[in-house]
Amino acid sequence: MSLPTGITSHARQVCSLYKRSLRNLEAWYDRRHIYRYRAVILRKRFDDNKTVSDMRTASELLAAGEKELFETQHFQPKKFANSPGGCAYAREVIPPxxxxxxxxxxxxxxxxxxxxxxxxxxxxxxxxxxxxxxxxxxxxxxxx
Known part of the structure; x- marks a missing residue:
């Protein structure tokens, strides 16, 4: 497992929040058309704040977004089968x-x-x- 090192830029944190939010929506809405509708609304929320130039406001928005994601996270998030936490992670043993x-x-x-x-x-x-x-x-x- 690799641990992130160094400072993560604000833009990278926003992109990460957006992707994790989409994955959370994916876990909640299994009907594709409902998920897409919610994803478009989510994207609009992010696009509305992309022109914020004041870093204090931008940081507050990011913190609020992280808090909202935490409060609305799915109780059993979807995992990719071969990713850590997935049902097939590290299943195939590669001999030395x-x-x-x-x-x-x-x-x-x-x-x-x-x-x-x-x-x-x-x-x-x-x-x-x-x-x-x-x-x-x-x-x-x-x-x-």
């Missing part, structure tokens, strides 16, 4: 690369070009590692 090292030689023989290229890449990586960080000491490897 080292699993291929444990394949039987007969299994590897079915894909000779792939495994030849893989071994070459592993050698290149070891060379790069040793060039960048140096060779490991024998005492660090547990050999006495």
């Amino acid at each position: 690369d080292w699993v291929l090292d444990y394949w039987h030689p007969l299994e590897k023989a079915a894909y000779p070009e792939y495994f030849a290229r893989r071994e070459k890449r592993k050698e290149e990586f070891v060379t790069w590692w040793e060039k960048t960080y140096g060779k490991p000491d024998a005492k660090d490897l547990g050999h006495h």
Whole structure:
């Protein structure tokens, strides 16, 4: 999970509020024509305030919008299946690369070009590692 860093601009906060408000409407209104009607009304509300140049007023409007969204949020918001919180999030486990090292030689023989290229890449990586960080000491490897 990545956490946002830095300061978010006012424009970005307004865009985020608008998108989250649309998603909230989507959760409340499952009939498409009703949702679209409400979305147009929501867009009009945002468009009416886009010319506000006083930052104090704009900040107050943004805070009021965030408060309204919080108060009207759906009790069970829709989630995309593969997004965090969705029913299929992280369902497919992608095995790590080292699993291929444990394949039987007969299994590897079915894909000779792939495994030849893989071994070459592993050698290149070891060379790069040793060039960048140096060779490991024998005492660090547990050999006495």
